[in-house]
Amino acid sequence: MARFPLPPGSTIGVLGGGQLGRMMAMAAGRLGLKTAVLDPDAGGPAAQVSAVEIVGAYDDETALRRLAQAADVITFEFENVPADTVAALQAAGADVAPGARALAVAQDRVEEKSFLNAAGIETVAFAPIASEQDLIQALRHMATPALLKTRREGYDGKGQAWIESHEAGPAAWKAIGAKPAILEARADFRREVSVIAARGRDGEVATYPLCENHHEGGILRRTTAPARASRKLADHAEGIAHRILDGLDYVGVLAVEMFELDDGRLLVNEIAPRVHNSGHWTLDGCQVDQFEQHVRAIAGWPLGPTAAIARTEMINLIGSDVDQWPKLAAELDARLWLYGKAEARPGRKMGHVNRLTEL
Amino acid sequence: MARFPLPPGSTIGVLGGGQLGRMMAMAAGRLGLKTAVLDPDAGGPAAQVSAVEIVGAYDDETALRRLAQAADVITFEFENVPADTVAALQAAGADVAPGARALAVAQDRVEEKSFLNAAGIETVAFAPIASEQDLIQALRHMATPALLKTRREGYDGKGQAWIESHEAGPAAWKAIGAKPAILEARADFRREVSVIAARGRDGEVATYPLCENHHEGGILRRTTAPARASRKLADHAEGIAHRILDGLDYVGVLAVEMFELDDGRLLVNEIAPRVHNSGHWTLDGCQVDQFEQHVRAIAGWPLGPTAAIARTEMINLIGSDVDQWPKLAAELDARLWLYGKAEARPGRKMGHVNRLTEL
Numbered sequence: 001m002a003r004f005p006l007p008p009g010s011t012i013g014v015l016g017g018g019q020l021g022r023m024m025a026m027a028a029g030r031l032g033l034k035t036a037v038l039d040p041d042a043g044g045p046a047a048q049v050s051a052v053e054i055v056g057a058y059d060d061e062t063a064l065r066r067l068a069q070a071a072d073v074i075t076f077e078f079e080n081v082p083a084d085t086v087a088a089l090q091a092a093g094a095d096v097a098p099g100a101r102a103l104a105v106a107q108d109r110v111e112e113k114s115f116l117n118a119a120g121i122e123t124v125a126f127a128p129i130a131s132e133q134d135l136i137q138a139l140r141h142m143a144t145p146a147l148l149k150t151r152r153e154g155y156d157g158k159g160q161a162w163i164e165s166h167e168a169g170p171a172a173w174k175a176i177g178a179k180p181a182i183l184e185a186r187a188d189f190r191r192e193v194s195v196i197a198a199r200g201r202d203g204e205v206a207t208y209p210l211c212e213n214h215h216e217g218g219i220l221r222r223t224t225a226p227a228r229a230s231r232k233l234a235d236h237a238e239g240i241a242h243r244i245l246d247g248l249d250y251v252g253v254l255a256v257e258m259f260e261l262d263d264g265r266l267l268v269n270e271i272a273p274r275v276h277n278s279g280h281w282t283l284d285g286c287q288v289d290q291f292e293q294h295v296r297a298i299a300g301w302p303l304g305p306t307a308a309i310a311r312t313e314m315i316n317l318i319g320s321d322v323d324q325w326p327k328l329a330a331e332l333d334a335r336l337w338l339y340g341k342a343e344a345r346p347g348r349k350m351g352h353v354n355r356l357t358e359l
Numbered sequence: 360m361a362r363f364p365l366p367p368g369s370t371i372g373v374l375g376g377g378q379l380g381r382m383m384a385m386a387a388g389r390l391g392l393k394t395a396v397l398d399p400d401a402g403g404p405a406a407q408v409s410a411v412e413i414v415g416a417y418d419d420e421t422a423l424r425r426l427a428q429a430a431d432v433i434t435f436e437f438e439n440v441p442a443d444t445v446a447a448l449q450a451a452g453a454d455v456a457p458g459a460r461a462l463a464v465a466q467d468r469v470e471e472k473s474f475l476n477a478a479g480i481e482t483v484a485f486a487p488i489a490s491e492q493d494l495i496q497a498l499r500h501m502a503t504p505a506l507l508k509t510r511r512e513g514y515d516g517k518g519q520a521w522i523e524s525h526e527a528g529p530a531a532w533k534a535i536g537a538k539p540a541i542l543e544a545r546a547d548f549r550r551e552v553s554v555i556a557a558r559g560r561d562g563e564v565a566t567y568p569l570c571e572n573h574h575e576g577g578i579l580r581r582t583t584a585p586a587r588a589s590r591k592l593a594d595h596a597e598g599i600a601h602r603i604l605d606g607l608d609y610v611g612v613l614a615v616e617m618f619e620l621d622d623g624r625l626l627v628n629e630i631a632p633r634v635h636n637s638g639h640w641t642l643d644g645c646q647v648d649q650f651e652q653h654v655r656a657i658a659g660w661p662l663g664p665t666a667a668i669a670r671t672e673m674i675n676l677i678g679s680d681v682d683q684w685p686k687l688a689a690e691l692d693a694r695l696w697l698y699g700k701a702e703a704r705p706g707r708k709m710g711h712v713n714r715l716t717e718l
Contacts, residue, residue, distance in 0.1 A: 008684060008697045008710075026385050029408045032684075032697025032710060048410040049388045051402070284646070287694060287715065302689040309668070325367060329390075330661040335646060338367045338391025351367075351391060356646065 004300025008032030013071025019339040020077035021046030027291035036070040068092030097298040125185040189259035196279035197241035253294035285312035322350035363659025367391030372430025378698035379436035380405030386650035395429040427451030456657040484544040548618035555638035556600035612653035644671035681709035
């Protein structure tokens with residue numbers, strides 16, 4: 001097994017070769033670390049800036065063994081890593097961060113909310129749903145509209161259906177594919193906020209300023225940070241992130257998405273056990289961004305500073321938005337990040353822009 | 360030939376795979392551009408973060424042709440690119456930036472000073488030396504100590520010898536290998552400063568704030584920027600850089616090293632037609648660093664802003680200095696850049712650190 005802190009020249013293995021892996025690889029590069037990336041597709045965003053590229057499925061044991069041999073520590077850019085994959089990597093002698101427990105909790109929406117509630121962290125009311133009968137039963141105790149989501153997988157609004165009336169349960173059950181699910185009460189929230197936080201191998205925690213997020217069609221469109229918030233609210237949000245990190249004995253960067261209610265309460269909506277789109281503002285708004293922070297944490301290095309150095313508005317460039325690049329490149333206070341994706345399909349995150357103003 | 364501006368997804372070809380190429384590749388990556396690097400050694404600093412690696416000598420025609428085919432524009436991380444190499448690249452249809460004229464001027468110390476003087480820019484007094492006889496002759500008209508340098512090549516203090524007395528000429532001539540040389544009068548300077556500046560394909564010029572440089576043993580040790588300087592001095596230095604860029608019809612980033620004399624005059628010591636060690640502070644001290652600026656310029660993109668966002672002290676990590684990385688990684692206001700070099704040989708630039716304070 002690896003000895004920490006990993007010295008310069010060590011290799012970070014990344015499962016998944018998209019934009020999150022790409023920005024991790026560039027952060028690792030700044031610190032003199034190499035990256036080995038495993039992805040089913042060749043030449044993707046992360047592979048373009050990585051020392052080692054392994055093309056293979058996430059359950060391809062030969063590919064996983066090669067990754068484990070190439071890397072001193074392995075991390076991932078998405079949370080739906082099969083438990084078998086982590087087991088295969090660990091069997092091949094790899095150190096995986098964050099660990100199996102964080103993945104298990106974040107992969108299953110019922111486990112996630114149960115973990116949060118047990119840690120004294122508020123969420124919306126919810127019920128596990130294993131069958132259409134469960135759903136009909138649960139709807140008797142929950143006001144509509146309510147949200148039905150698959151327990152596992154689904155992102156950017158996929159795998160979920162709003163139930164507007166009690167009679168609409170069976171249709172929603174069919175719409176999400178009749179899979180194990182969770183029924184969630186609707187949160188009547190004022191805004192969506194998130195906290196990006198990191199925990200080192202020594203248990204040190206560092207939290208970035210609160211982000212305010214705006215979604216469109218289930219996809220993050222815009223983040224502003226530091227969000228305008230009372231000290232009390234910011235402290236409360238930070239405290240929640242801290243409790244989650246400690247509760248999962250977490251190593252790396254984690255994102256906590258929350259609803260702020262009119263009465264000032266914060267309900268946690270979702271945990272992402274990885275770097276997160278709502279943390280892209282840190283690339284230009286902080287001295288050490290979330291990607292370098294994640295690399296520092298998993299490599300056993302000390303965490304970096306998290307204070308904002310600029311007020312930042314992050315706008316995702318989705319699909320053909322990326323065609324605006326010549327205009328964005330000419331904007332003096334806009335820093336452009338493009339992901340090296342060949343095709344600008346609708347709904348595809350092609351890049352983002354950080355607009356900076358003085359704090 | 361390439362059409363400018365190069366769209367995202369295009370490839371920047373880099374001759375030379377060291378740390379300058381590495382930081383260029385990471386800057387290109389941010390903008391959604393790929394990098395193809397040609398270097399005689401495999402797996403070096405730039406190759407670790409590049410999409411395409413071509414291993415070959417700089418005069419290997421097959422390798423050059425491959426680079427020309429892979430890249431939409433070609434640049435370099437050192438000025439001693441043989442003219443034949445540029446010709447071979449251009450013959451293969453490549454666009455090379457900066458161009459052959461900038462290289463020719465910067466490669467030959469006599470050409471360089473002659474170009475500067477012709478442009479009305481001051482340098483130390485100098486004499487071209489083709490033989491021991493020339494040197495003896497020239498020493499009759501120049502006070503000692505004087506500096507004998509080869510006309511071509513030599514960097515970090517290599518290929519040069521101080522002549523302390525008129526009798527010491529022949530020994531110095533031997534010491535530099537009896538090669539075509541330049542004899543330079545000693546500048547009695549207060550400090551060494553430099554300007555990093557860029558010129559776009561449309562002739563737009565952008566200049567970074569003045570840097571103050573400290574050398575040890577002929578190697579840059581420390582840069583502080585923005586240097587404490589009067590508006591008049593800063594404007595004068597900027598004006599010199601502007602005239603050089605226009606005079607060479609330059610495309611890309613260029614560094615101008617200058618001596619500041621006690622009477623406030625600026626003598627240009629050297630031009631580097633590339634990104635430069637004294638510009639590494641811009642990586643953390645500016646919104647757009649010299650590497651992104653260079654990529655923007657050669658790709659035909661608009662230039663980025665050059666104002667400082669922090670006062671920055673850049674310290675080179677030379678040889679075993681790099682062993683301090685655990686301490687430097689823990690310094691909150693120190694941003695660490697390591698180059699991915701395997702062996703910390705004495706005199707080898709292994710990385711640098713930027714220490715930031717408020718402007």
